[in-house]
Amino acid sequence: MKKLLFIVFLLLHSWSFSQEELTRILFVFDASNSMNQRWGRDTRLNIAKQILTRSVDSLRGAPNLEIALRIYGHQDEVTPTYQNCDDTKLEVPFAPNNHTLIINKIKATRAKGTTPIARSLEAAAGDFPDRTARNIIILITDGIEACDDEPCVIADKLRAKGITITPFIIGLGMDMSFLDHFDCFGKYSAAENEEAFTAVLKNVINKAVSNTTVQINLNTIQKQPLETDVTMFLYEAGTKNLLYTFTHTLNEKGLPDTISINPDKRYDIYVQTLPIRTKKNIGIKKFQHNIIEIDAPQGYLQIEHKQRTRTGVIETRVTEKGKTETLHHQKFEAIQKYIVGSYEVEVFTLPRRYFPVEINQSTTTKIYVDAPGTLNLKSTQLVTGQIFEIMKDGSLEWVCNLKENSNTDQWELQPGNYRIVYRKQKLKSTTYTVERDFSIYSNKSITINL
Numbered sequence: 001m002k003k004l005l006f007i008v009f010l011l012l013h014s015w016s017f018s019q020e021e022l023t024r025i026l027f028v029f030d031a032s033n034s035m036n037q038r039w040g041r042d043t044r045l046n047i048a049k050q051i052l053t054r055s056v057d058s059l060r061g062a063p064n065l066e067i068a069l070r071i072y073g074h075q076d077e078v079t080p081t082y083q084n085c086d087d088t089k090l091e092v093p094f095a096p097n098n099h100t101l102i103i104n105k106i107k108a109t110r111a112k113g114t115t116p117i118a119r120s121l122e123a124a125a126g127d128f129p130d131r132t133a134r135n136i137i138i139l140i141t142d143g144i145e146a147c148d149d150e151p152c153v154i155a156d157k158l159r160a161k162g163i164t165i166t167p168f169i170i171g172l173g174m175d176m177s178f179l180d181h182f183d184c185f186g187k188y189s190a191a192e193n194e195e196a197f198t199a200v201l202k203n204v205i206n207k208a209v210s211n212t213t214v215q216i217n218l219n220t221i222q223k224q225p226l227e228t229d230v231t232m233f234l235y236e237a238g239t240k241n242l243l244y245t246f247t248h249t250l251n252e253k254g255l256p257d258t259i260s261i262n263p264d265k266r267y268d269i270y271v272q273t274l275p276i277r278t279k280k281n282i283g284i285k286k287f288q289h290n291i292i293e294i295d296a297p298q299g300y301l302q303i304e305h306k307q308r309t310r311t312g313v314i315e316t317r318v319t320e321k322g323k324t325e326t327l328h329h330q331k332f333e334a335i336q337k338y339i340v341g342s343y344e345v346e347v348f349t350l351p352r353r354y355f356p357v358e359i360n361q362s363t364t365t366k367i368y369v370d371a372p373g374t375l376n377l378k379s380t381q382l383v384t385g386q387i388f389e390i391m392k393d394g395s396l397e398w399v400c401n402l403k404e405n406s407n408t409d410q411w412e413l414q415p416g417n418y419r420i421v422y423r424k425q426k427l428k429s430t431t432y433t434v435e436r437d438f439s440i441y442s443n444k445s446i447t448i449n450l
Helices: 044-057 099-108 117-124 151-160 176-182 194-209
Strands: 004-012 023-030 065-072 088-095 134-141 164-172 187-191 213-219 231-236 242-247 266-271 277-283 289-295 298-305 315-320 328-331 335-339 341-347 353-359 364-369 373-378 383-390 396-401 408-413 416-424 434-440 445-449
Touching (some): 023 044, 023 117, 044 099, 044 194, 065 099, 088 099, 117 134, 134 194, 298 353, 341 364, 373 434, 434 445
Parallel strands (some): 023 065, 213 289
Antiparallel strands (some): 004 134, 004 164, 065 088, 266 277, 315 328, 315 341, 383 396, 383 416
C-alpha cells in the first residue's frame, strides 16, 4: 500500500549561498488516485494541498526566488487495465510573483491517475530555464514508482547531463525500509503525522531557499566567533516553551554552522556555558542570513595537588566572585571551561581552602592544593574537645570536633599549625582543660596521645 512521503532534490551546479543568487524551486505534486485515501482527519490529497498552499503563500516577497508547479496523475483515470505513465505536466512555469497561479492550480487539482515518479523527475529537469541559478526540486508523493521499475536510472541519466541530485526524503507514517529503493538519491527521515508533515516541509523549504538562515556566533574576548561545542536552548521569547535544541558546531571552514529556524517567532537563547550566557527577544529577518552575536569567551580551570598523594577524589565549589550561588562542583584533576572572569574556589579539604581565580581566554588556570597530612589521636580515657587552626595573625579558626565516645581518632588535615583543646569526659571541672599545639606536613603522619 502506498504511503505519504516527501523528496527534496537539489540540482547542483557550482552554486554558492550568495543572497543575490537566483533560486528556483519546482514543486512536483502527486495527484495519483491513491492520494484520495484518508490520512488522519482528511484525505492525503486535501491535507497535502492545504499544507503546500500555505507553504507557497509563505514565499511571497522572497527576493531572488522563482517557483513553478508540475503535477502528475491528474489528467487520466487509472483503471485495472490502464494507466497513463506519461501523465505529468508542467502546470505553472517559472516566473516572478506566480504564487496565486500555483495556489489556485493546487486547489483545483483532483487525484485520479497513476504514479510516474521517474518520468516526472526526468521531465522536471527540463522545466528549469537554465542551470545558472540554484535549482531545486521538491517532490510530494504518497507512493512508490508505478510505471518504471528503477527511479535510480533517471538519477543516472541526470548525472550524465551534468546534474547531480541530492535528496532529502521524509516518509510520513511509513516503514522506512520501504524507501530503500531511493538509496541512490540520499538520506531520509520520518514524519509520523500532519503536524510533523507541516514542520518538515517548512524546514525543508527554509533550507532550500537558504535565504532565511541563522548563524549564532559565540564570540571570544577578541570578538571572534570561535567558541563552540556547547548546548544551546532556543525558547519562544518570554516563555519556557523550548522550540529548538542545538549543539553549537563550527563547520569545515571553522565558522559557526548555519541553521534554519522558524522566522515567524522571537527567541530567547540560553547558551549552556558556565555561567550561562543568554540573549533574549531575538527576531529573525526573513529571506536573509541572520547573525546572532553572543559574547561567550571561555578559558579552563584545573585543580591539582601540589604533591603526590593517596588522598581520594576531592571536590571543590566554584562561585562567581561576589556571588554566593554555587556555579559548579569540580573534581580534582578535571578540566572545566568557564566564561572569562573572576571566580572563588572553595576546596573541600580539612580545613577548607579558598582560592581567588582569574579565567583567561583559551588558557588553563591551575590551582595547586597542598597534599594533606594525617593526624592520629589516641587516649586511654574518653575525651571531649575540638581542633583549631592557628592562623598567621595568631587567631584560632575552628576545624572539627573530636569523635565522641572513642579512644582513637584520625583526620586528614592540610599542612599548617594546629591546637587541640580537650578535657577528659569523666572530669567535670573546666579547670581540667588541656591545650596542645602540633604541626601537619604533607604526606606525613603524626600521632598524639591525649
